[in-house]
Amino acid sequence: MAAQPVGGQKPFHVVSPVLESLPLSKAVGTKVFMKLETVQPSGSFKIRGIGHLCQDVRGRALPDPPLSTGGNAGLAAAYAARKLGLPITVVVPSSSGPAPVRKLEELGATVEVYGKVWDEANRRAQELVKTEGWVNIHPFDHPLVWEGHASLVLELKDSLEAKPGAIVVAVGGGGLLAGVVAGLHQVGWQDVPIIAAETQGAHSFHEALKAGRLVTLPDITSVAKCLGAKTVSARALECAQECQVISQVVEDTEAVRAVEQFLDDERMLVQPACGAALAVLYSGRLQRLQSEGRLRAPLASVVVVVCGGSNICTAQLRALKRQLGME
Numbered sequence: 001m002a003a004q005p006v007g008g009q010k011p012f013h014v015v016s017p018v019l020e021s022l023p024l025s026k027a028v029g030t031k032v033f034m035k036l037e038t039v040q041p042s043g044s045f046k047i048r049g050i051g052h053l054c055q056d057v058r059g060r061a062l063p064d065p066p067l068s069t070g071g072n073a074g075l076a077a078a079y080a081a082r083k084l085g086l087p088i089t090v091v092v093p094s095s096s097g098p099a100p101v102r103k104l105e106e107l108g109a110t111v112e113v114y115g116k117v118w119d120e121a122n123r124r125a126q127e128l129v130k131t132e133g134w135v136n137i138h139p140f141d142h143p144l145v146w147e148g149h150a151s152l153v154l155e156l157k158d159s160l161e162a163k164p165g166a167i168v169v170a171v172g173g174g175g176l177l178a179g180v181v182a183g184l185h186q187v188g189w190q191d192v193p194i195i196a197a198e199t200q201g202a203h204s205f206h207e208a209l210k211a212g213r214l215v216t217l218p219d220i221t222s223v224a225k226c227l228g229a230k231t232v233s234a235r236a237l238e239c240a241q242e243c244q245v246i247s248q249v250v251e252d253t254e255a256v257r258a259v260e261q262f263l264d265d266e267r268m269l270v271q272p273a274c275g276a277a278l279a280v281l282y283s284g285r286l287q288r289l290q291s292e293g294r295l296r297a298p299l300a301s302v303v304v305v306v307c308g309g310s311n312i313c314t315a316q317l318r319a320l321k322r323q324l325g326m327e
Contacts, residue, residue, distance in 0.1 A: 149179020
């Protein structure tokens with residue numbers, strides 16, 4: 001199903017399915033709905049916000065190549081740029097691996113590999129913006145990106161019979177969180193708690209929330225590289241003031257185990273970043289939050305944003321398990 005035009009422009013994302021998961025519902029003890037962003041054209045939710053921002057770039061008729069950083073965000077930007085007839089350069093860190101580089105090149109993007117983690121690639125992108133006069137397509141820290149991601153919640157409002165009791169999302173730089181909060185405001189669901197999941201070693205939002213200010217991690221040590229922003233966006237912290245946001249940090253092993261369990265349960269393969277959100281449900285953390293009084297009990301339902309991710313295959317899943325000593 002195609003998304004509805006906004007401002008006269010047809011969005012690049014599709015209206016993703018909302019399906020009940022019987023295995024997840026059994027694990028949690030309440031009805032769990034999956035918002036399946038795995039079906040998006042670029043493989044993840046990123047196309048919502050990145051596509052929206054790229055349409056704005058084209059609307060301003062800028063002749064120079066736009067610029068993006070990050071794996072799934074880069075794929076979304078490359079997909080949108082191809083549709084718009086724009087040249088694009090994508091800067092990715094070496095931690096992204098060869099698969100996303102190949103996919104980006106297949107979409108017609110020029111790819112530059114720079115640095116070990118996203119923050120270093122982003123610094124390189126900022127240099128190119130200054131020296132070449134290009135347009136920066138930020139992966140998560142831009143109001144138009146948040147506005148595009150908000151469409152996810154509007155679709156939930158149309159799909160669900162009743163307001164959910166909680167929404168579970170993965171947090172990297174905070175773009176999805178900011179979009180969900182914007183969407184909750186738009187549909188009048190500001191009182192719906194958000195459970196923000198990260199992996200240990202990529203938990204910049206958790207540390208910022210604990211300190212009450214932005215905190216920069218010394219390094220990204222998690223295997224969930226798509227969560228790998230050493231500093232979360234300032235908007236993410238503001239979101240925690242506007243809605244009830246509960247931070248949960250899971251171990252890499254829990255995230256990867258959740259990826260494998262989800263593949264068995266729902267026949268869908270997602271990245272460890274998405275596995276962080278799934279691990280909250282599989283690991284009993286949600287029930288623990290209820291027993292601690294941080295979440296209402298019982299909950300009418302729970303929505304988990306299955307954010308997807310293109311940079312995963314069964315061979316990579318096996319390699320991650322070996323790396324973490326799970327085999």
